[in-house]
Amino acid sequence: MAVVLVALATGFEEIEAVSIIDTVRRSGVEVIIASVDTDGEVCGAHGITIKTDKSINDVTADAIDMIVLPGGWGGTKILAENEKVQSLLKEMNAKGKHIGAICAAPFALDKAGVLKEKYTCYPSVEEQIDNNGYDATKKVISDKNILTSRGPATAICFGLEIVKILVGEETKQNVKEGLLADFC
Numbered sequence: 001m002a003v004v005l006v007a008l009a010t011g012f013e014e015i016e017a018v019s020i021i022d023t024v025r026r027s028g029v030e031v032i033i034a035s036v037d038t039d040g041e042v043c044g045a046h047g048i049t050i051k052t053d054k055s056i057n058d059v060t061a062d063a064i065d066m067i068v069l070p071g072g073w074g075g076t077k078i079l080a081e082n083e084k085v086q087s088l089l090k091e092m093n094a095k096g097k098h099i100g101a102i103c104a105a106p107f108a109l110d111k112a113g114v115l116k117e118k119y120t121c122y123p124s125v126e127e128q129i130d131n132n133g134y135d136a137t138k139k140v141i142s143d144k145n146i147l148t149s150r151g152p153a154t155a156i157c158f159g160l161e162i163v164k165i166l167v168g169e170e171t172k173q174n175v176k177e178g179l180l181a182d183f184c
Contacts, residue, residue, distance in 0.1 A: 001028065001029065001030055002029045002030065002065045002066070002166040002167060003029070003030045003031075003032060003063065003064045003065050003066075004024055004029055004030070004031050004032070004064065004065065004066045004067075004068055004162065004166070005031075005032050005034055005059055005064045005066070005067045005068065005088075006020060006021055006031055006032070006033050006034070006068045006069075006070065007034050007036050007056055007067060007068070007069055007079060007085055007088075008033060008034065008035055008036060008042040008044075008050060008052060008070065008075065009035075009036040009037050009042065009074075009075040009076075009078035009079050009082070009085075010037055010038060010042055010043055010044075010074060010075060010078060011043075011044065011045050011072050011073065011074020011075040011076075011077075011078070012042065012044045012045065012050075012070045012071070012072045012074075012075035013044065013045055013070050013071045013072035013075070013102075013103055013104075013151075013152060014044040014045065014046055014048040014050075014072075015152040015155055016070040016071055016072070016102050016103055016151070016152055016155040016158075017033075017044065017050060017070040018050075019152075019155035019156050019158075019159055020068055020070065020100075020102070020155055020158060020159045020162070021033065022159070023155075023156055023159025023160060023162070023163065023175060023179065024159050024162050024163060024166075026163075026175045026178065026179075027163040027166070027167050027171050027172070027175050028167065028171070029162075029163065029166050029167060032053050032054065032059070032064070033050065033051075033052045033053045034052055034053065034054050034055060034056040034058075034059055035052040035054075035055055035056065036056045036075075036078055036079060036082050036084075036085060037078050037082065039055065040052060044072065044075075045072040045073075045074055045075070056082070056084050056085060056088070057084055059088065061088055061091040061092050061095060061097065064092075064097070065097060065098060065166060066092075066097065066098035066099065066100060066162065066165070066166065067088055067089065067092055067097075067098075067099055067100070068099075068100040068101070068102075068162065069085075069100065069101040069102070069105035069108055069109070070102055070103065070105060071101070071102050071103020071104040071105045071121075071122060071125075071151065072103065072104060073104045073125075075104075075105075076103075076104040076105050076107050076108055079105060079108035080107055080108040080111040081111075085108065085112075086108075086111065086112045089108070089109060089112035089114050090112050090113070090114060092114075092145075093112070093114040093145065093146075096145055097145060098145050098146075098147065098162075098165055098166070099114060099145060099146050099147070100146075100147040100148070100149075100158065100162055101121075101146075101147075101148050101149075102121075102148065102149040102150070102151065102154070102155060102158050103121065103122040103125070103149070103150070103151045103152070104121065104122050104125045105121075106119050106120075106121040106125065106129060106148050107121070107125055107128050107129055109146065109148075110129045110130060110131060114146065115129065115131055115146060115148075116133070116143035116144050116145075116146045117131070117133040117143060118133045118135060118141050118143040119131065119133055119134060119135070119141055119143065119146065119148040120134065120135050120136065120138055120139075120140070120141045120148050120149060120150050121134065121148060121150065121151075122150060122151045123136060123150075136150075138150075139154040139157045139158070139184070140154065140157050140158050140161045142161065142165075147161055147162065147165065149161075156179060156181050156184060157181070157183070157184035160172050160175060160176050160179075160181065160184050163175055
């Protein structure tokens with residue numbers, strides 16, 4: 001079974017985190033929720049607290065198939081500055097493993113030097129990223145092992161692409177139908 005790590009830092013975007021976790025779990029993929037800057041619980045940008053499974057410090061690249069970073073500018077800044085997160089991103093990339101980031105979180109990928117040429121993110125965040133490959137016309141962009149998405153409203157579509165990458169198109173379509181996600 002594939003394993004996805006969702007890394008949460010204080011100020012994360014709740015809609016993105018919960019939509020990704022739920023969508024991916026519906027496919028049978030194991031999702032580990034890891035706290036980056038707190039112990040056990042992380043508070044999001046809008047005051048919603050999520051209980052985590054473990055600390056990011058207890059995760060290795062060999063134990064996961066994909067790392068996913070929800071956005072939210074507060075959480076993204078922490079992800080971009082956290083040594084363990086940055087190290088995991090670099091190691092995952094070096095091993096050709098999948099990396100996902102939504103909303104502001106592609107900024108953290110850029111800081112790690114793993115963001116590829118083509119990407120999308122929350123409008124205006126691209127101004128903080130040292131990469132000219134920004135595309136505002138797509139909800140989700142896949143470039144090699146990097147998957148990016150725009151923001152809260154695209155989180156289910158992003159989650160479905162994670163499902164497609166890890167367990168295939170048929171499972172993605174089944175989950176999509178169950179979610180009534182015709183907009184993806």
